[in-house]
Amino acid sequence: MAEGKAGGAAGLFAKQVQKKFSRAQEKVLQKLGKTVETKDERFEQNAANFYQQQNNDLLWEDYEEKLADQAVRTMENYVAQFSEIKLNHNLYEVMSKLEKQHSNKVFVVKGLS
Numbered sequence: 001m002a003e004g005k006a007g008g009a010a011g012l013f014a015k016q017v018q019k020k021f022s023r024a025q026e027k028v029l030q031k032l033g034k035t036v037e038t039k040d041e042r043f044e045q046n047a048a049n050f051y052q053q054q055n056n057d058l059l060w061e062d063y064e065e066k067l068a069d070q071a072v073r074t075m076e077n078y079v080a081q082f083s084e085i086k087l088n089h090n091l092y093e094v095m096s097k098l099e100k101q102h103s104n105k106v107f108v109v110k111g112l113s
Helices: 002-032 041-101
Strands: none
């Protein structure tokens, strides 16, 4: 029984070595121009299209992010102007009411002489 397993392992090892040797031999011959290198042109074209699409997707995402950042920044600046105006207007209204209510009074601020 042990011999059967050992023989099987040796056969498997021999197959692996033969496979690697054959592939190495094929590569050497291809480099020497003795065999024709097989190429799948359709696969190569599809791979190139895939990489181009990935690149376009990355560029598009960058563009969307930049555009969103610029739009948000512009809107924040625009809205900030109006909040200051509203705040100033509200402050003016409060001060006007206080002035009307207390126009005949004199206020003394403690700590100031």
